Amino acid sequence: MQKRLGGRDCGIDKLPITEYWDFKPSDRKVKSIQQYLANFAIIPKKELPAGAEFGVSYITWNFNCPLLLNNLKTYLCSHGVKFERRQLKHISQGFLSTNVKVVFNCSGLGARSLGGIEDSTVFPVRGQVVIINAPHIRQNKVRWGSDYATYIIPRPNSGGQVVLGGLIQKHNWNGDTFACDTQDILRRATDLLPDILKLPLEILRESTGLRPYRKAGVRIEKEKTKNGIIIHNYGAGGYGYQSGYGMANAATGLLVPNISKL
Ligand SMILES: Cc1cc2nc3c(=O)[nH]c(=O)nc-3n(C[C@H](O)[C@H](O)[C@H](O)COP(=O)(O)OP(=O)(O)OC[C@H]3O[C@@H](n4cnc5c(N)ncnc54)[C@H](O)[C@@H]3O)c2cc1C
Numbered sequence: 420m421q422k423r424l425g426g427r428d429c430g431i432d433k434l435p436i437t438e439y440w441d442f443k444p445s446d447r448k449v450k451s452i453q454q455y456l457a458n459f460a461i462i463p464k465k466e467l468p469a470g471a472e473f474g475v476s477y478i479t480w481n482f483n484c485p486l487l488l489n490n491l492k493t494y495l496c497s498h499g500v501k502f503e504r505r506q507l508k509h510i511s512q513g514f515l516s517t518n519v520k521v522v523f524n525c526s527g528l529g530a531r532s533l534g535g536i537e538d539s540t541v542f543p544v545r546g547q548v549v550i551i552n553a554p555h556i557r558q559n560k561v562r563w564g565s566d567y568a569t570y571i572i573p574r575p576n577s578g579g580q581v582v583l584g585g586l587i588q589k590h591n592w593n594g595d596t597f598a599c600d601t602q603d604i605l606r607r608a609t610d611l612l613p614d615i616l617k618l619p620l621e622i623l624r625e626s627t628g629l630r631p632y633r634k635a636g637v638r639i640e641k642e643k644t645k646n647g648i649i650i651h652n653y654g655a656g657g658y659g660y661q662s663g664y665g666m667a668n669a670a671t672g673l674l675v676p677n678i679s680k681l
Contacts (some may be wrong), residue, residue: 420664424494430487432575436461436559441473449475468611469561476523479559479624480661483574486633490579496652509534514646521648521674527631530638538638544630544657545591546584547600549608554579569607571615580623581615583608587657589632596627632656637666650674 421431435458441446452475453459476546483611492502507513510533513522528535531541553573568587583604595661601622608616633654642649652670671678 421575422489422593424487428576429490429671430483430485430576431480432548433457433478434557434559434573434575435476437474437476438561438563439468439474439524440521441470441472441562441564442485443471443473443670445504460620468562481559481573481575483577483580484660486576505552510649511644511646512591519647521650523670524649524651525653527653527655527659528629530631530651535644536651537654538633539632541654542590542632542634543592544632545586545588545627545629546657547586547596547604547627548582548584549604549622550624550626551581551615552579552623553581553615555617556581556587556612556615558612562607562611562650563565566606567606571608571612574620584616592629594629596625601625630657631659637662639666639673648674 421427421429424430440460441516449461456477456479459475459477462476463519467474481622496502505512510524513524515520524530524533524536526536530536530538556571559570559572561568566587568585570582572582572584572585574582580653585604586600592667605620631653633656635654637654637656638651640651642651650670650673657667659666
């Protein structure tokens with residue numbers, strides 16, 4: 420993807436990461452991730468911060484989401500994809516343009532209210548992030564608790580922006596940004612990586628988003644309707660950037676079984 424979108428300036432790049440857990444993740448998960456993560460290492464117990472049970476380090480992909488999405492759109496347009504923005508009341512409206520045979524339903528949280536879908540198992544998980552200017556931070560750091568996550572994620576090709584998070588508030592539909600949440604995020608993030616404060620703290624933005632979760636996980640499914648075929652592909656929750664590429668391959672594979680990967 421990086422190569423196709425124009426190399427290291429396209430909005431995705433590799434950086435080191437350290438992750439700590441307050442509980443031991445399952446052996447299955449650890450075995451799985453160590454098969455595909457570069458430079459994977461388990462951190463010795465004596466090097467873990469107080470309260471952490473387990474930790475790993477590896478090289479990961481970092482996303483600069485606005486830049487990446489823009490570059491992805493430009494790439495798709497140059498390959499003949501046409502974008503049209505419309506609000507649908509019912510999924511069948513997707514078939515109204517001429518010659519539409521297949522509609523991909525990637526409506527995220529909208530799947531809850533979109534006519535013909537109305538999936539009541541879709542729900543929001545509210546998050547808030549604080550974006551700071553910190554060009555000296557060139558690593559990711561994450562701490563997972565049973566009901567919280569603290570993370571520090573530099574944005575590639577952003578001139579030094581770093582995303583600090585986060586919150587995991589299930590069923591909270593509030594899209595507002597709160598000062599108390601910002602303070603809580605800053606406290607946890609600077610505890611986790613005190614180097615953030617090596618330069619004066621410069622907050623660029625605070626923002627809130629609702630992750631589109633689904634109770635049973637993602638829905639990637641083919642449905643035949645009288646209007647044509649619908650391929651459902653929603654419920655990515657907090658992992659749409661990490662798993663969207665795989666989800667898209669699975670969804671297009673339902674339409675054309677032997678399609679080469681995107
Ligand atoms: C604070 C926060 C932190 C996150 N961190 C990460 C992370 O570290 N890694 C990661 O991989 N992911 C992360 N995510 C999650 C990621 O943003 C989502 O998983 C991803 O955006 C889901 O993409 P999607 O296209 O499935 O849904 P969405 O991005 O929700 O897109 C759905 C689209 O459907 C449109 N739509 C819905 N209903 C209708 C309708 N009736 N008519 C027309 N259009 C409609 C909406 O307008 C929207 O454009 C985070 C999210 C938040 C909020």
